[in-house]
Amino acid sequence: MPVNLTSPVAAQLLPVAGVSLGVAEAGIKRADRKDVLVMQLSAGARVAGVFTTNRFCAAPVTVAKAHLAQADGIRALLVNTGNANAGTGEQGMADARASCAALAGLLGCKATQILPFSTGVIMEILPVAKIAAALPAAVANVKADNWYDAAQAIMTTDIVAKAISRQVIIDGVTITLTGIAKGSGMIHPNMATMLGYIATDAAISQPLLQQMVSAACDRSFNCITVDGDTSTNDALMLIATGKAALPEIASADSAAYAKLLAAVSEVATYLAQAIVRDGEGATKFITIQIEGGKDEAECKKIGYAIAHSPLVKTAFFASDPNLGRILAAIGYAGVTDLEVEKLRLYLDDVLVAENGGRAASYREADGQRVMQQSDITIRVVLARGTTHATLWTCDFSYDYVKINASYRS
Amino acid sequence: MPVNLTSPVAAQLLPVAGVSLGVAEAGIKRADRKDVLVMQLSAGARVAGVFTTNRFCAAPVTVAKAHLAQADGIRALLVNTGNANAGTGEQGMADARASCAALAGLLGCKATQILPFSTGVIMEILPVAKIAAALPAAVANVKADNWYDAAQAIMTTDIVAKAISRQVIIDGVTITLTGIAKGSGMIHPNMATMLGYIATDAAISQPLLQQMVSAACDRSFNCITVDGDTSTNDALMLIATGKAALPEIASADSAAYAKLLAAVSEVATYLAQAIVRDGEGATKFITIQIEGGKDEAECKKIGYAIAHSPLVKTAFFASDPNLGRILAAIGYAGVTDLEVEKLRLYLDDVLVAENGGRAASYREADGQRVMQQSDITIRVVLARGTTHATLWTCDFSYDYVKINASYRS
Numbered sequence: 061m062p063v064n065l066t067s068p069v070a071a072q073l074l075p076v077a078g079v080s081l082g083v084a085e086a087g088i089k090r091a092d093r094k095d096v097l098v099m100q101l102s103a104g105a106r107v108a109g110v111f112t113t114n115r116f117c118a119a120p121v122t123v124a125k126a127h128l129a130q131a132d133g134i135r136a137l138l139v140n141t142g143n144a145n146a147g148t149g150e151q152g153m154a155d156a157r158a159s160c161a162a163l164a165g166l167l168g169c170k171a172t173q174i175l176p177f178s179t180g181v182i183m184e185i186l187p188v189a190k191i192a193a194a195l196p197a198a199v200a201n202v203k204a205d206n207w208y209d210a211a212q213a214i215m216t217t218d219i220v221a222k223a224i225s226r227q228v229i230i231d232g233v234t235i236t237l238t239g240i241a242k243g244s245g246m247i248h249p250n251m252a253t254m255l256g257y258i259a260t261d262a263a264i265s266q267p268l269l270q271q272m273v274s275a276a277c278d279r280s281f282n283c284i285t286v287d288g289d290t291s292t293n294d295a296l297m298l299i300a301t302g303k304a305a306l307p308e309i310a311s312a313d314s315a316a317y318a319k320l321l322a323a324v325s326e327v328a329t330y331l332a333q334a335i336v337r338d339g340e341g342a343t344k345f346i347t348i349q350i351e352g353g354k355d356e357a358e359c360k361k362i363g364y365a366i367a368h369s370p371l372v373k374t375a376f377f378a379s380d381p382n383l384g385r386i387l388a389a390i391g392y393a394g395v396t397d398l399e400v401e402k403l404r405l406y407l408d409d410v411l412v413a414e415n416g417g418r419a420a421s422y423r424e425a426d427g428q429r430v431m432q433q434s435d436i437t438i439r440v441v442l443a444r445g446t447t448h449a450t451l452w453t454c455d456f457s458y459d460y461v462k463i464n465a466s467y468r469s
Numbered sequence: 470m471p472v473n474l475t476s477p478v479a480a481q482l483l484p485v486a487g488v489s490l491g492v493a494e495a496g497i498k499r500a501d502r503k504d505v506l507v508m509q510l511s512a513g514a515r516v517a518g519v520f521t522t523n524r525f526c527a528a529p530v531t532v533a534k535a536h537l538a539q540a541d542g543i544r545a546l547l548v549n550t551g552n553a554n555a556g557t558g559e560q561g562m563a564d565a566r567a568s569c570a571a572l573a574g575l576l577g578c579k580a581t582q583i584l585p586f587s588t589g590v591i592m593e594i595l596p597v598a599k600i601a602a603a604l605p606a607a608v609a610n611v612k613a614d615n616w617y618d619a620a621q622a623i624m625t626t627d628i629v630a631k632a633i634s635r636q637v638i639i640d641g642v643t644i645t646l647t648g649i650a651k652g653s654g655m656i657h658p659n660m661a662t663m664l665g666y667i668a669t670d671a672a673i674s675q676p677l678l679q680q681m682v683s684a685a686c687d688r689s690f691n692c693i694t695v696d697g698d699t700s701t702n703d704a705l706m707l708i709a710t711g712k713a714a715l716p717e718i719a720s721a722d723s724a725a726y727a728k729l730l731a732a733v734s735e736v737a738t739y740l741a742q743a744i745v746r747d748g749e750g751a752t753k754f755i756t757i758q759i760e761g762g763k764d765e766a767e768c769k770k771i772g773y774a775i776a777h778s779p780l781v782k783t784a785f786f787a788s789d790p791n792l793g794r795i796l797a798a799i800g801y802a803g804v805t806d807l808e809v810e811k812l813r814l815y816l817d818d819v820l821v822a823e824n825g826g827r828a829a830s831y832r833e834a835d836g837q838r839v840m841q842q843s844d845i846t847i848r849v850v851l852a853r854g855t856t857h858a859t860l861w862t863c864d865f866s867y868d869y870v871k872i873n874a875s876y877r878s
Contacts, residue, residue, distance in 0.1 A: 115807045116800030116825075147796045149810070149826030182793030183827045289780050289794075290801035370779070370865075371698050371873055378874035384591030385698075387556045391525030392699035398524045401558070416525075417558030418592045456779075458870050464780055465787035465866075 063345040063434050063454065065337035067220040070208035074225040074236050076259040078102035078301025082202035083213040086194035088187055089142030089180060094213040096191060098163065098198040099137040099257065105301040107134040107175065108270040110277045112294035119145045119152030119186075120176040121293060123160065127172045131266075135173040137257065137297065138163050140180075140191055141216050141242075144253060146292040147183040155186040162192040166199050179216055179242065179253035179293055211240040214255055217463070218243045222334040228323040230316045233306040235262045237323050241331035243286075243338050253293035254335060256281060258327050262320055263302030264309040271312060272321050273298035280328035284452045285367050286339040298324065336452045341459030344376045345435050348451040352442040358395045359442075359449035365393035366438060373456030376436065381427030383412050390440060399444070406439040407431070472754040472843050472863065474746035476629040479617035483634040483645050485668040487511035487710025491611035492622040495603035497596055498551030498589060503622040505600060507572065507607040508546040508666065514710040516543040516584065517679040519686045521703035528554045528561030528595075529585040530702060532569065536581045540675075544582040546666065546706065547572050549589070549600055550625050550651075553662060555701040556592040564595040571601035575608050588625055588651065588662035588702055620649040623664055626872070627652045631743040637732040639725050642715040644671045648736040652695075652744035662702035665690060665740050671729055672711030673718040680721060681730050682707035689737035693861045694776045695748040707733065745861045750868030753785045754844050757860040761851040767804045768851075768858035774802035775847060782865030785845065790836030792821050799849060808853070815848040816840070 079101060083094040101107070109128065111121050127134070138159060145152045160174035167174075178186065211221035225238040239258035264272065277296050302308065309316045337345050348366055353359035366372055369389040375382040386405060390398070405413040410426045413419055430436060488510060492503040510516070518537065520530050536543070547568060554561045569583035576583075587595065620630035634647040648667035673681065686705050711717065718725045746754050757775055762768035775781055778798040784791040795814060799807070814822040819835045822828055839845060 112801075114797060114800035115802075115804065116796045116809045144793075147793045147822065147826050149824045152826065182797070183822070289778055289797065292793075292797050292800060368777075369698055370869070374870050374873035377870065380874070384553075384556045384701075387525045388523060388591070388698065388701050391523035391701060392521075393524075395524065400525050413556065413592070415558050417556050417561065456870060457874075458867055460779070461783050461786070461865060461867050461870055464783035465789070 062219050062338040063342050065220060065334055068208065068211065068223040072225060073207040073223050074227070074238055075204035076236050076238050076301060077261045077303035078105050079259045079299065080202045080204050081206040081210040082198040082200065083206070083209045084194040084198035084201060086140065086190045088140055088190055094209065095141045096194045096198050097139040097210050097213040098195070098202060099210070100167065100202050101135055101299060102301055102303065103133065105134065105299055106264065106266050106269050107297060107299050108266065108273045109295055109297040110273055112291055114290050114292050116147060116292050118178060118293045119148055119156040120178045121295065122153065123156040124175040124177065124295070127175055130172045132170055132172050134175055135169040136163060136167055137175045137177065139177040139214050139255065141214060142180040143178060143184055143186050144180045144182045144293050145178040145186040148185060151185060155188045158188045159191050163195055166195055177255055177295060179255055182292060207238050207240060214240065214242040216242060217340065218338050220338055222331055222338070224327055224330045226323050226327055228319055230262070230306055230319050233304055235260060235304050235306060235320065235323070237327050239327040239331050241335060243335035253291040254281065256296040256328065256331050257299070258324060259299040259301065260320070260324070261301050261304040262306055262309065263304070264300045264320065268309060268312055268317060269298060269300055272324060275321060276325040276328045279325055280332040283450060284332045284336045285364065286336060286454060296328070333452055336454050339454040340463045341457040342454035343457055344455040346376060346453050346455065347437040348453065349437060349439045349448065350442065351439065351448040352445055353447045353449070354445035356447050356449050359447055360451070361395060362390055362393040362440060363449055363451040365389045367451050367453040370456055376431065376455035377457045379431040381407070381424060381431050383407065383427060386438060387413055402443045404441040404443070408437050471629050471747040472751050474629060474743055477617065477620065477632040481634060482616040482632050483636070483647055484613035485645050485647050485710060486670045486712035487514050488668045488708065489611045489613045490615040490619040491607040491609065492615070492618045493603040493607035493610060495549065495599045497549055497599055503618065504550045505603045505607050506548040506619050506622040507604070507611060508619070509576065509611050510544055510708060511710055511712065512542065514543065514708055515673065515675050515678050516706060516708050517675065517682045518704055518706040519682055521700055523699050523701050525556060525701050527587060527702045528557055528565040529587045530704065531562065532565040533584040533586065533704070536584055539581045541579055541581050543584055544578040545572060545576055546584045546586065548586040548623050548664065550623060551589040552587060552593055552595050553589045553591045553702050554587040554595040557594060560594060564597045567597045568600050572604055575604055586664055586704060588664055591701060616647050616649060623649065623651040625651060626749065627747050629747055631740055631747070633736055633739045635732050635736055637728055639671070639715055639728050642713055644669060644713050644715060644729065644732070646732050646736050648740050650740035650744060652747050662700040663690065663744060665705040665737065666708070667733060667736050668708040668710065669729070669733070670710050670713040671715055671718065672713070673709045673729065677718060677721055677726065678707060678709055681733055684730060685734040685737045688734055689741040692859060693741045693745050694773065695745060695863060705737070742861055745863050748863040749872045750866040751863035752866055753864040755785060755862050755864065756846040757862065758846060758848045758857065759851065760848065760857040761854055762856045762858070763854035765856050765858050768856055769860070770804060771799055771802040771849060772858055772860040774798045776860050776862040779865055785840065785864035786866045788840040790816070790833060790840050792816065792836060795847060796822055811852045813850040813852070817846050
C-alpha cells in the first residue's frame with residue numbers, strides 16, 4: 061500500500077481556466093477502463109516540457125518535441141495508457157502522428173497542435189484505430205472540473221491517483237495551479253512511465269515557461285528514484301493558459317516569476333513524492349539529505365548511490381538498522397577524494413557514524429526505533445563544502461520482485 | 470541454488486609448491502565453523518593484489534596495502550570470516566595490526582610480512598582475542614593439500630565452495646595454479662565481500678606480477694555484478710612462489726608471460742563466474758556481450774546498465790521475454806550519441822530488435838524458449854565500432870530480497 065498517501069478528493073481539485081479534460085475507454089489493453097485522456101487548451105495557452113533522456117525514447121516523445129518546436133500553438137494533449145508506443149521504430153512514429161491527426165480532425169486544428177503521450181507495454185504496436193474510435197467520446201466528455209477523472213485515466217499500476225491543486229496570490233491576483241501525475245509502475249506487462257501535467261492560469265513568456273518547468277523538474281521529479289530505471293516515455297509538461305487577470309510574466313528576476321516557480325515546484329514536489337510513496341511494493345518513504353558537499357553533483361552522486369543500493373533498500377524493508385550498508389554505498393559512490401573519517405551519518409536525529417566508524421553514542425535501539433517508522437530521513441554531512449541535495453526513494457520489498465516478475469499474459 | 474555450479478572435488482585441487490594452508494575455529498560469529506584461514510608462503514614468494522576502490526575500505530585492506538608496499542617479503546595471509554573489520558575507525562586499524570602480530574609471533578616473522586583479510590558484518594569491533602586464540606590450531610593444521618578446507622573456511626553466505634586448479638606447460642615445465650574465492654553474499658547480518666586467492670609455482674618479477682593480477686582482474690572479477698554494491702573489503706591476490714623449475718618471467722612481451730596470464734585469467738574467470746552462479750537468490754546466469762562499440766568504456770556502460778536494471782533482472786527471474794526493458798536500459802546507459810536505430814539485440818541466437826524496434830522475424834515463442842534456460846546470453850551489437858566487452862550477472866529473485874532483508878539477530 062502507498063506510504064502515507066491517500067487518494068485526492070475530487071472536490072478539492074480546482075479547475076484551471078483555459079483547460080478542459082475528457083476521458084474515454086479505448087480498450088487498448090483491457091476493457092472497462094478509461095485509458096484515453098484529452099486535455100483541451102484555450103487559444104493562446106503556452107506549453108513547455110521536460111522529456112526523458114533515454115536514447116530509446118518513445119515515438120510520442122519524439123513527436124511531442126517536434127510539435128512543440130513547430131510553435132504553432134498547442135491546442136490539446138492526448139494521453140493513452142496500456143501501450144507506450146516505444147521500441148516501435150518507423151511504424152511507431154506514424155502511429156503517434158496518426159493519433160494526433162485523429163484528434164486534430166475532431167478539434168478543428170492542425171495535427172502539429174496536438175502533443176501525444178503514451179504509457180504501457182513497450183515493443184508492441186499502438187492500436188491507433190482503437191484510440192481514434194474512442195476520441196469522439198473523450199472530446200464529448202471534455203469539461204473544466206474533470207481533473208480527478210483525468211488523474212485516474214492516466215494511471216497504470218498506480219494504486220492511488222495523484223493530483224493536487226494550489227492557489228497563490230501574485231500582485232493581488234489569485235493564481236490557480238492543478239497538477240496530475242502517474243507513477244513508475246514498471247509492471248506487468250510493461251516498462252511504464254512517469255508522466256506529469258501541471259496547468260496554471262498565469263501568463264508567462266514561452267522561454268520563461270521552459271526555464272520554469274526545467275527548474276521545477278530539477279527539484280522534484282529529478283530528485284526521485286524507485287529503481288534507477290529511466291523510462292522511454294517520461295515527461296513533465298507545464299501549461300500556462302494566461303486566463304488569469306495578471307500581466308504576462310516576462311522576467312526571471314521578477315517577484316512574480318519567483319512566486320509562480322515556488323508554487324509550480326510545490327505542486328511538482330508533491331506529485332514526485334507521491335510517485336515514490338506509491339512506488340511498486342514500497343513500504344517506506346526515505347528522504348536522503350546530503351549536506352556539506354563541494355558541489356551538487358557530488359551530493360547527488362552519493363545520494364543516488366544510497367538510493368539505488370539494493371542492500372540499503374532491502375535493509376529498510378526489513379526495518380533492520382544494518383547501517384554499514386549506507387557507509388559502503390557512500391564509499392563507492394565515486395567521489396574519489398572523499399575523506400570518510402570526516403563525515404557524519406544520521407538516521408533522523410540519531411548520530412550513527414563519525415570518525416570512520418560507529419559513533420560512540422550510537423545505540424542499536426535508537427537505530428531500530430527510527431527504522432520502524434514509515435517515513436525516514438537519512439542525513440549525511442560530508443563536512444567538505446556548503447552544497448546540499450535532497451532525494452526521495454522507497455524501500456525494496458518482496459512485492460517489488462513479485463510485481464515486476466509477473467508474466468505479461 | 471547455484472546455477473550450474475557444483476562443489477569442487479577436493480582430490481582435484483592441486484597443491485602449489487610453496488603454499489600451505491591451515492584452518493581453525495575461532496567462534497567469531499558462531500561456533501562449530503572454520504572461520505580462520507592461514508596461508509603460509511615459502512621464503513621468496515611474491516604477492517600482488519587488487520583491492521576495493523570503496524572509499525570506506527576496511528581496516529585490513531588499508532593494512533594489507535601498507536604491508537605489501539613495505540616489500541619485506543610476505544610470509545602468510547590471514548583471513549577471517551564473521552566480521553569485516555570495516556567502519557571501525559582507528560580501533561579497526563589497531564585490531565588488524567594486532568591480528569598480524571599474533572600470527573607473526575607464531576611464524577617467527579615480522580607483522581608486516583602478514584596480509585590480513587576480513588569478511589562479515591561491518592561496523593562491529595573485530596574480536597582479536599578470539600582470532601589470536603585460534604591461530605595456533607590453524608598453524609598446526611597447515612599443509613599443502615588443504616585447498617578444499619581453505620575454500621570452505623572463507624565462505625560466508627556462499628552455498629558451495631569455489632575452487633579450481635589448472636596446469637599449463639610453459640617452456641616444457643608444468644606450472645600449477647590453484648585458486649579459491651568467496652562470493653558476494655551480502656547477507657544477514659552483513660555487507661560481505663568478494664575475496665579471491667590464486668597461487669602459482671611460477672616465478673615472476675614483482676612489477677609483472679602486479680600487472681598480471683590487474684589484467685586478470687579486469688577480465689574476470691571486474692566483469693561481474695550481482696547487485697552493483699561494491700564491498701568495503703574486496704580483494705584479489707595473486708601469489709607466485711617460484712618453486713617450479715622455470716626461470717623467472719621478467720618481460721611482459723614474453724610468450725611465458727602471455728601463457729601464464731591466460732592461465733591466471735582462466736582461473737580468475739572461473740572463480741568470478743562461480744560467484745555469480747552462487748549469487749544471492751540467483752536462478753539464472755546471464756552473459757552480457759556488447760559488441761561493435763567505439764571503446765570499452767561505452768560497452769561496459771551499456772553492459773552494466775542492463776546488468777543493474779532491477780526490471781531486467783526480475784524479468785529474467787520470471788522467464789518473461791519482456792525485452793523492451795533491455796532496450797530501455799541500453800537507452801539510459803549514458804552513451805549520449807547512441808543511434809538506437811542501428812543496434813541489434815539478440816537473446817542467444819534469437820534476433821529480438823533492430824531498426825529501433827522489434828525485429829520482423831521475432832516470435833515471442835523464440836524469446837520464451839531462451840528465457841526458460843538457466844544460462845542465457847544477451848548480445849547487443851552496437852554497429853558503431855570494433856570494441857567489445859563481456860559481463861556476467863544473475864537474475865533478481867524473491868530470495869534475494871528475503872536473504873538481504875533478514876534480521877541480523
